[in-house]
Amino acid sequence: MPSKKATCQWLVLWLLPLLFQVGCGPSTPPLPSEHLWAEERVLRQIDEGWVWGVPLASARTLDALGADPRRHFRAVAVGLSESASLQVEQGERRQALDLSSPQPLDLELASQTVLRPEGEVLLLWPRKVDPLHRGQRVVLVVADTLRFDHANEQLMPGVSAYFADGLRHSRAYSAAPWTLPSMAALFTGQRPSTLRHPDGSLISIPEHQQTVASKFLERGFVTVGITANYTINHENGYSAGFDTFLAPPPRGRSGDFRDAQWVAQWARHHVRWLPDVDLFLYLQLMDPHDPYRDHERGGEWVAPQTGHQPAAGEVEALRRAYASEVRYLDGHLAALLPDLDAQRVVFTSDHGEEFFDHGGFRHGPALYGESVHVPLWIRGQGIATAVESQPVSLIDLHPVLLGDALTVAPTRFPVTMETFSFGPPRWGWVDGPWQWILRARALPVEPVETPVGRWLEAQHPLLQVISKASPMAAETRTVVEREGLPQDASARRVPHALSEHFQGFRRGLFVQVPTTAQRLELQDIDGTGWIWGLGDAELEALGEGRWALEAKAQEPFLLLFLSVEEGRSPSLVEADAGALRPLVDEGVELAGGLRIWFDSGRPAERLTGTQETLERLKALGYI
Numbered sequence: 001m002p003s004k005k006a007t008c009q010w011l012v013l014w015l016l017p018l019l020f021q022v023g024c025g026p027s028t029p030p031l032p033s034e035h036l037w038a039e040e041r042v043l044r045q046i047d048e049g050w051v052w053g054v055p056l057a058s059a060r061t062l063d064a065l066g067a068d069p070r071r072h073f074r075a076v077a078v079g080l081s082e083s084a085s086l087q088v089e090q091g092e093r094r095q096a097l098d099l100s101s102p103q104p105l106d107l108e109l110a111s112q113t114v115l116r117p118e119g120e121v122l123l124l125w126p127r128k129v130d131p132l133h134r135g136q137r138v139v140l141v142v143a144d145t146l147r148f149d150h151a152n153e154q155l156m157p158g159v160s161a162y163f164a165d166g167l168r169h170s171r172a173y174s175a176a177p178w179t180l181p182s183m184a185a186l187f188t189g190q191r192p193s194t195l196r197h198p199d200g201s202l203i204s205i206p207e208h209q210q211t212v213a214s215k216f217l218e219r220g221f222v223t224v225g226i227t228a229n230y231t232i233n234h235e236n237g238y239s240a241g242f243d244t245f246l247a248p249p250p251r252g253r254s255g256d257f258r259d260a261q262w263v264a265q266w267a268r269h270h271v272r273w274l275p276d277v278d279l280f281l282y283l284q285l286m287d288p289h290d291p292y293r294d295h296e297r298g299g300e301w302v303a304p305q306t307g308h309q310p311a312a313g314e315v316e317a318l319r320r321a322y323a324s325e326v327r328y329l330d331g332h333l334a335a336l337l338p339d340l341d342a343q344r345v346v347f348t349s350d351h352g353e354e355f356f357d358h359g360g361f362r363h364g365p366a367l368y369g370e371s372v373h374v375p376l377w378i379r380g381q382g383i384a385t386a387v388e389s390q391p392v393s394l395i396d397l398h399p400v401l402l403g404d405a406l407t408v409a410p411t412r413f414p415v416t417m418e419t420f421s422f423g424p425p426r427w428g429w430v431d432g433p434w435q436w437i438l439r440a441r442a443l444p445v446e447p448v449e450t451p452v453g454r455w456l457e458a459q460h461p462l463l464q465v466i467s468k469a470s471p472m473a474a475e476t477r478t479v480v481e482r483e484g485l486p487q488d489a490s491a492r493r494v495p496h497a498l499s500e501h502f503q504g505f506r507r508g509l510f511v512q513v514p515t516t517a518q519r520l521e522l523q524d525i526d527g528t529g530w531i532w533g534l535g536d537a538e539l540e541a542l543g544e545g546r547w548a549l550e551a552k553a554q555e556p557f558l559l560l561f562l563s564v565e566e567g568r569s570p571s572l573v574e575a576d577a578g579a580l581r582p583l584v585d586e587g588v589e590l591a592g593g594l595r596i597w598f599d600s601g602r603p604a605e606r607l608t609g610t611q612e613t614l615e616r617l618k619a620l621g622y623i
Contacts, residue, residue, distance in 0.1 A: 053122035084119030137342035146349035151375035158334020166379030177371035205237030213241030227284035257286035260332035288325030306360035307455040344380030507601030514593035521573035
C-alpha cells in the first residue's frame with residue numbers, strides 16, 4: 001500500500017490539484033447548480049497544491065431521480081489518509097474502491113446509491129449530470145513568448161490549418177512585454193498600471209477584481225485553468241474565478257518549465273471529465289520560452305541577458321532552437337485542438353522575444369514589435385474567415401471569448417503597452433499607421449545599477465516612431481526634430497494619450513511644457529517624478545516645501561509627472577504676488593501654452609503573500 005505522502009504526490013502530479021484562491025486570492029466563486037453539497041466544500045492542501053472538495057465523513061445516499069434527466073452521478077474520490085477506501089452500493093451490487101490513487105466515479109442513478117467511506121475521503125466536483133447534454137466549450141490558448149512573425153504556415157502548419165477558416169488579427173498587441181502584466185491585463189480587461197503597486201514593482205490581480213473566468217462563472221460555466229508558467233499562480237491572484245487552476249511549482253533550475261505535452265495531457269483529462277457541462281478552458285504553454293531546445297539537432301540554449309554581446313553564430317543558433325520549439329509546440333497543439341471539440345477557440349501569445357533585433361535579447365525591457373506584436377487567431381461559430389488589419393489589444397478580448405462579439409475592437413482604450421522592468425516606465429501607443437515608443441527618465445536623475453538599465457539608457461532613444469502597418473518589418477525613426485514627426489495629428493495626441501494611460505496610477509502633477517524654456521515655483525510636491533519626450537527639466541529645492549521647476553522642451557512635446565504624497569495639497573506659487581494657487585481641484589493653463597493638472601491617484605494597495613512571486617521574478621531576471 002503506498003504511503004500517504006506517495007498518494008498525495010500522485011494526486012498532485014496526475015489528477016486535479018485545484019490550486020485555488022489562498023492568501024491574497026479571491027474568495028470561493030459560486031458553483032453551477034449541478035454541483036452537490038457545495039456549501040460543505042473545504043480547502044485542503046496536498047503537497048504543493050490546494051484542493052476544493054466535499055469531505056465524506058459518513059455515508060451519503062443518492063436517490064434514483066425519476067423523471068429528472070440528470071441520471072448520472074460524477075465525481076473524483078480522493079483518499080487523504082493511508083488505507084482510505086470507498087464502498088459503492090447500488091442495490092445488490094457492492095464495489096470497493098482502493099483510494100491509494102484517486103478514482104473517477106461515473107454512476108448511473110437507476111437505483112438508490114450509497115457512498116460509504118473508510119478513512120478520510122474527499123469528493124471533487126460531485127454533481128448529477130445529463131449524459132445526453134452537450135456542453136459549450138470555449139478555449140483560450142496562450143503560447144508563451146511566441147513572436148508574431150513565427151506564427152506562420154512554415155513553422156506552425158498544423159495550427160495554421162486549424163484556424164484557416166477563422167479570423168486573424170494582423171495587428172494585435174499585448175499590454176506589456178512580459179508575462180505577469182500582460183496576462184493580468186488579458187484576464188481583467190484592465191491596463192497593467194491599474195493593477196500595480198504605485199511604484200510599479202509587482203503585478204498581481206487584486207482580491208475581488210473581476211476576471212474573464214469570473215464572468216464565465218456568472219454564466220454557469222465550469223472554469224478550468226492549466227498553465228505551465230509557474231509565475232502565473234494562485235498566490236498572486238491569477239486563479240481568480242477558476243473552479244480548477246493547475247499551475248506547477250518551479251522545477252529544478254530557473255526556467256525549467258513543463259512542456260506542451262504536459263498541458264495537452266491535462267487538457268484532454270478535463271474535456272473527458274467534463275463532457276456535459278459548459279466549460280471555459282484556459283491553456284498556457286511555455287514552448288517556446290527559453291531555455292530553447294533544438295528538438296531536431298539536440299542541444300539547449302538559455303537566452304542571454306539583454307546587454308550581452310553575442311559571439312559569432314550565437315544569434316543564429318538561438319533563433320534555430322527557438323524555431324524548433326515553435327515546431328514542437330505546433331505538433332502538440334495541432335493534435336490537441338480538434339480533440340477539444342470547442343465552439344470557440346482563441347489563440348494568442350502573452351508577448352514575443354528579441355534576438356538581437358535591436359541589440360537586446362529575451363523580453364521585458366523594450367516595447368518593440370518583436371516583444372509586443374502577437375498573433376491573435378479566432379475560430380468558432382459565427383466567426384468570419386478574414387484578416388483584420390486594424391490595431392487591437394489583448395485587453396479587449398473579453399467580448400470575443402464570452403461570445404458577445406465576433407471580432408476584437410478597441411472598445412474602451414486606445415492600443416497601448418507599457419513596462420516598468422529595469423527602470424522608469426517605457427510606454428507605447430499605436431495610432432493609425434504609427435507606433436510611438438517613449439522612454440521615461442527619472443527626476444532627479446537616478447544612478448543606473450543594472451546592465452539592462454544601462455543598455456536601455458545607452459541604446460534606446462527617448463522618443464521613437466515606428467511606421468508602416470506591421471512593426472515587425474518597419475521603418476524606425478528616432479525623433480530629434482520636427483522633420484522626424486508623422487505628418488498628421490498623431491504627434492499632438494501623444495501627450496494626452498500618455499497622461500490618460502497613467503491616470504490614477506500615482507498621486508501627482510502632470511506638467512505639459514511647450515517648446516520654450518519655462519520656470520515656475522511649486523509648493524508641496526515631493527521633488528521626484530518622471531520626464532517623457534524631448535528636452536530637459538530640473539527641480540531645485542527652495543526651502544519651506546517649495547521647488548523651482550526649470551524646463552526646456554523641444555518638438556514634439558515634453559511631459560512631466562511630479563509626485564505628491566498622500567495628504568499634501570500641491571499649489572502653484574504665483575510669479576507676481578507669491579500667493580499660492582491650489583492645483584488639486586482644477587487644471588491650470590499658463591502663458592505660452594504650459595499646462596498643469598493634478599491626478600489624485602489611488603491608495604497604495606497592500607498585497608500579501610507575494611514573496612513567492614518576487615523570488616520567481618528574481619530567478620527569471622525580471623527584477
